[in-house]
Amino acid sequence: MFPNALSVRRFAAGASLILAPLCLILGMITDPSEPGVEDPLxxxxxxxxxxxxxxxxxxAWVLFVPGVLGMVHLVRAKGSALATVAGVLAVLGxxxxxxxxxxxxxxxxxxxTLPAAQAEKLMQDAAQxxxxxxxxLPGMIGSFLGLVLVAVAYARDGLAGWWFPAGVLVGIVVWLFGASSWNLVxxxxxxxxxxxxxxAVGVSIIRTPVRREPVA
Structure with missing residues (x-):
């Protein structure tokens, strides 16, 4: 199945891009919070x-890392500088x-173990x-902005259509709004x-041979 190390890396990157958002979906589904109800208990x-x-x-966030690294590695012409900067931003985030x-x-x-008011105060005080x-802030900004910019660099190099960064942006915005407003849908x-x-990009990475590999 894996004729060389490049195939292993390609499979790992592609599989990570599939598993990461899947974990995000399952994580949201299993969250016991009721939509529209802010119950501290x-x-x-x-x-x-x-x-x-x-x-x-x-x-979900950890699995995006090998996927991002795989995409950055594939960008070789247009968008390579952006991919590098965005990749660092995304991985740190x-x-x-x-x-x-x-x-x-x-x-x-x-x-x-504590009364709700006291527990709430401790959690708020912990936000140093x-x-x-x-x-x-670096986690949220780096993750979301980095993922969008990596997708932009990937599309700019012709490895995917512009539907890719557009879809990443829409997906993140919709998720953020839904999570912050307790809207499960x-x-x-x-x-x-x-x-x-x-x-779609993950499957493409797995199925398509790497074309512009640098010479070691």
Whole structure:
């Protein structure tokens, strides 16, 4: 199945682009939060579901990393400089963003052992400036902007149509709006769009031989 190392890397990159948005979809589906209901005790009351959801969301961002690296590696002509910068931005952002999922486990314990008001205060106090500036903002901005720009560079080099960056942008915006507004339809709809566009590129990477490999 894998005649050489390049085929292995291509398969890993393509499979990651399929699995990452799939994990995002499943992570949203298994989140026990009810649409339109902001219940601080929902995580404490459903620790199993929260653990599954947080783990899936964590791996959604982690699995995008090899996919991004694979796409950057394939961009060789137009857009190569953009791909490199966007790839670094995306990888740093995705790494930071994946680590934020651990806060869900603290939610479980805090709201299970302390009064809701006290647990809420501890969580808010934990949002120190360093965490927001050095973890949260780089994680969100780097992940989303980086993914869009990598897709732009990929399309600019002629490796995919412009539907690819357009679909990535739409999918991210829809997901962000759905997640922030507790709208389950949009919260799942955005990742479905991401699965469609990243999945198409992932399958293409797996099935199409690498054309512009650098000479070692």
């Amino acid at each position: 929902v995580y404490a009351d459903n620790p199993g579901a929260v653990g599954v959801s947080a783990t899936l969301l964590h791996y 995705l790494t930071n963003f994946s680590s934020l999922m651990i806060s869900d486990f603290f939610d479980i314990v805090l709201f299970d 400036p360093a965490m927001v500036v050095a973890w949260q 949009l919260g799942i709809g955005g990742p479905v769009v991401l699965l469609a566009v990243f999945g």
